[in-house]
Amino acid sequence: MNPVLVVGAGPVGLSAALGLRAHGLPVVLLEADPKDRERPGSRALFVHRETLRLLDGMQPGLAEEITAYGRTWHTRRTLYRGREVYSRTYPPPSGIPPFTSLRQVDTERFLRAACERAGVEFVWDARVTDVRGTATGVRITGEDGRVWTGEYAIAADGARSTLRRSLGIAMEGSRGEGFHVVVDVADIPGAELPLERVFHYEHPGVGGRSVMRVPFTGGFQVDLQCRDDDREEEYGTEEAVRRWLPSVVGDGYAERILWVSTYRFLRKVAASFTDPHRRVLLVGEAAHLFPPFGARGMNSGIADAAAAAHAIAAAEGAVAAGTAEAVAEFAAARREAALFNSAAAGEALDHLRPRRRSVRVRQRAAAALSPVLPWCGSWLEHAPYGPRGGAPVAAGGKY
Numbered sequence: 496m497n498p499v500l501v502v503g504a505g506p507v508g509l510s511a512a513l514g515l516r517a518h519g520l521p522v523v524l525l526e527a528d529p530k531d532r533e534r535p536g537s538r539a540l541f542v543h544r545e546t547l548r549l550l551d552g553m554q555p556g557l558a559e560e561i562t563a564y565g566r567t568w569h570t571r572r573t574l575y576r577g578r579e580v581y582s583r584t585y586p587p588p589s590g591i592p593p594f595t596s597l598r599q600v601d602t603e604r605f606l607r608a609a610c611e612r613a614g615v616e617f618v619w620d621a622r623v624t625d626v627r628g629t630a631t632g633v634r635i636t637g638e639d640g641r642v643w644t645g646e647y648a649i650a651a652d653g654a655r656s657t658l659r660r661s662l663g664i665a666m667e668g669s670r671g672e673g674f675h676v677v678v679d680v681a682d683i684p685g686a687e688l689p690l691e692r693v694f695h696y697e698h699p700g701v702g703g704r705s706v707m708r709v710p711f712t713g714g715f716q717v718d719l720q721c722r723d724d725d726r727e728e729e730y731g732t733e734e735a736v737r738r739w740l741p742s743v744v745g746d747g748y749a750e751r752i753l754w755v756s757t758y759r760f761l762r763k764v765a766a767s768f769t770d771p772h773r774r775v776l777l778v779g780e781a782a783h784l785f786p787p788f789g790a791r792g793m794n795s796g797i798a799d800a801a802a803a804a805h806a807i808a809a810a811e812g813a814v815a816a817g818t819a820e821a822v823a824e825f826a827a828a829r830r831e832a833a834l835f836n837s838a839a840a841g842e843a844l845d846h847l848r849p850r851r852r853s854v855r856v857r858q859r860a861a862a863a864l865s866p867v868l869p870w871c872g873s874w875l876e877h878a879p880y881g882p883r884g885g886a887p888v889a890a891g892g893k894y
């Protein structure tokens with residue numbers, strides 16, 4: 496049998512390759528970057544329990560390997576203008592934890608090792624420029640003229656997906672105003688901050704901007720929510736971060752900054768998750784872009800990857816009761832999940848960056864009432880991440 500071609504060795508492409516191998520299908524994974532590339536920053540820190548279960552189904556033991564390295568915190572706190580309005584500590588879970596937190600580069604390291612154990616064939620330095628689906632297979636061309644043929648292709652080549660463009664599939668959605676700054680900071684050995692996720696509305700130390708701190712193995716990520724009229728050079732450069740970071744996390748961290756980045760809010764979903772011949776399947780950021788609150792990007796991308804691998808196996812008759820319609824079903828189901836996630840991320844964004852003054856007034860009132868009405872504090876705690884779940888979504892948990 497011809498292999499399945501996976502394009503892109505990000506977390507989603509690696510998961511797709513692993514899922515295909517779990518179904519016994521031969522896989523060639525084409526990646527533009529060199530084998531020894533360095534991937535930047537923490538990015539998708541938060542790996543949900545549903546995602547861990549999917550990965551463990553692809554390679555038993557993988558969830559334990561990832562969670563043994565990641566961090567699971569049991570305390571979540573919310574503050575409003577310097578005053579705590581919510582704090583909850585959960586008992587440690589038994590079995591697979593509800594989530595684990597590690598830098599995306601580490602998640603990719605575990606996935607890559609799992610792919611190598613499973614017999615995925617990697618082709619590095621393979622920048623793809625074109626894909627053609629036909630009734631019987633796919634043909635992919637690289638920028639150096641190399642050609643690969645396969646039964647199916649999975650497009651996991653990220654937000655600027657060449658495969659999606661080559662198929663002429665549009666992204667539909669919107670771009671929000673303003674930007675956030677994201678900073679990775681290394682722990683001070685022996686003086687680690689408490690293992691807790693803290694969201695601080697209108698932090699007085701950064702001029703009333705909201706800020707979140709999330710731990711990961713070896714350090715923590717700080718996310719600063721800037722105003723629409725803020726300039727990136729005032730908040731988003733390493734020099735600027737050195738100025739404001741102490742008022743958020745205390746002294747001693749300015750020299751421990753690992754990575755600084757800014758991001759804007761795209762909410763976009765591909766018009767179709769497959770081509771007319773049902774031979775190319777779009778997954779991850781090649782198919783959808785969400786703001787990071789709610790941790791929907793990588794988690795739902797891995798759910799896409801598992802579904803794509805299953806659909807190809809079903810269409811090839813490699814799973815019981817598989818049908819030729821499996822790819823069309825994949826495309827419809829995962830697009831529906833992406834639209835749900837997009838709407839959920841939009842709700843989170845409306846809370847975090849309200850367009851209406853009344854939302855801020857409600858937040859202020861909830862903070863004032865939280866000592867006597869605990870549900871007000873609970874609303875402030877939960878609203879920044881949007882609604883939970885949605886059956887086949889594999890995203891929407893809380894930091």
Ligand SMILES: Cc1cc2nc3c(=O)[nH]c(=O)nc-3n(C[C@H](O)[C@H](O)[C@H](O)COP(=O)(O)OP(=O)(O)OC[C@H]3O[C@@H](n4cnc5c(N)ncnc54)[C@H](O)[C@@H]3O)c2cc1C
Pocket residue numbers: 502503504505506507508525526527528538539540541599621622623624651652653654656657658677756758778779780781787789790791792793794795796
């Ligand atoms: C600041 C920030 C915070 C985030 N936080 C979270 C979070 O907490 N939780 C979460 O779930 N998500 C989060 N995300 C999103 C997450 O990082 C992405 O969803 C994830 O990286 C997408 O994975 P992917 O595999 O689809 O694409 P990518 O990681 O972009 O991988 C695409 C791969 O394809 C390769 N490629 C590209 N073009 C070609 C080509 N033409 N030929 C061959 N190879 C190619 C690239 O080199 C790359 O290796 C965050 C993102 C950002 C920026």
